[in-house]
Amino acid sequence: RRRQSLPLPPGPRKSPIIGNLLNMPRGFEWFTYMRWGREYKSDIIHLDVLGSSILIVNSSEAAFELMDRRSSIYSSRPSMTMTHELCVWKEDFIFMPYGNLWRECRKLFHQGDLFLRLGNNYSRASKSLIHRILHIMSPTHSGLVAFYSTTMAGTLILSITYGITARPSSDPFIQAAEVALKSVTEAARPGAFLVDQFPWLQYIPAWFPGASFKKKAREWRMYKDRMTNGPFDVVMKEIV
Numbered sequence: 001r002r003r004q005s006l007p008l009p010p011g012p013r014k015s016p017i018i019g020n021l022l023n024m025p026r027g028f029e030w031f032t033y034m035r036w037g038r039e040y041k042s043d044i045i046h047l048d049v050l051g052s053s054i055l056i057v058n059s060s061e062a063a064f065e066l067m068d069r070r071s072s073i074y075s076s077r078p079s080m081t082m083t084h085e086l087c088v089w090k091e092d093f094i095f096m097p098y099g100n101l102w103r104e105c106r107k108l109f110h111q112g113d114l115f116l117r118l119g120n121n122y123s124r125a126s127k128s129l130i131h132r133i134l135h136i137m138s139p140t141h142s143g144l145v146a147f148y149s150t151t152m153a154g155t156l157i158l159s160i161t162y163g164i165t166a167r168p169s170s171d172p173f174i175q176a177a178e179v180a181l182k183s184v185t186e187a188a189r190p191g192a193f194l195v196d197q198f199p200w201l202q203y204i205p206a207w208f209p210g211a212s213f214k215k216k217a218r219e220w221r222m223y224k225d226r227m228t229n230g231p232f233d234v235v236m237k238e239i240v
Contacts, residue, residue: 009055010040011047019048024191033058047190050197054190081202082193086217087224089184154178162231176226183220 012023024047025032036045037058045056057063066074076098084090093109096102154174155166166174186192193213195201206214 008053009044009046010042011045011056012036014048018050020054021049021191023047024049024189029189049191050194052190052197080188081195081199082213082217083184083187085199085202086195086214087184087187087220089187089224158231162235164231164234173227173230176223176230180220180223180227183216183223187217187220 012020014020015022033045033056036056037043043057043059043062045058047054047056057066077095079097080095084095089095093102093105096105151166151169151171151174154171154177158164158166158171158173164173190196195213201211202214204211204214206218
């Protein structure tokens, strides 16, 4: 049979033109995806948002089959104008399309057991940081656990990668990273921005009606730049 005649995976009923745009969840997406998986009795759900097909993978078995056993087919990344072009995440490894540059970056990550050597060399630093965080963590404020965990991760990354000692509280680089990571999650949410379905919208001026996404992208891009280039600039100034 021709590929075009093969049936798509099940999913919510599609409306004319907009498809499943109104079905897309605005938060806690995984709960909706799990509910659809149970409702349609399928590990893979198909959605159509303004002509763009989206597949929701709802089980580890299906993910392993597609991403591991069939990795030669599904190794690339989708093109997302808001995330890649306007927020400038296209050069980040996790958003790179499959190709020579992606393969070279992956080779660097796995070269010479990099992660094993980092773990051995910096285990003392991480243990010291964990003890410090546990010492200042209040047992009566369980809601602060997530805050301290984020602070610990950011502090450790700054120390290992750049040799920078983070501020005990309100470190600007850690704060920038938190905003940047939250923003990329929102920017990459399927159906959140029309510019992903109509890439030519990225060229309209920011003052144009309906172009508020460009203001958001400019703000998010600032935090992303502060997260990626800020610590590097500090180190370069100290070297000079």
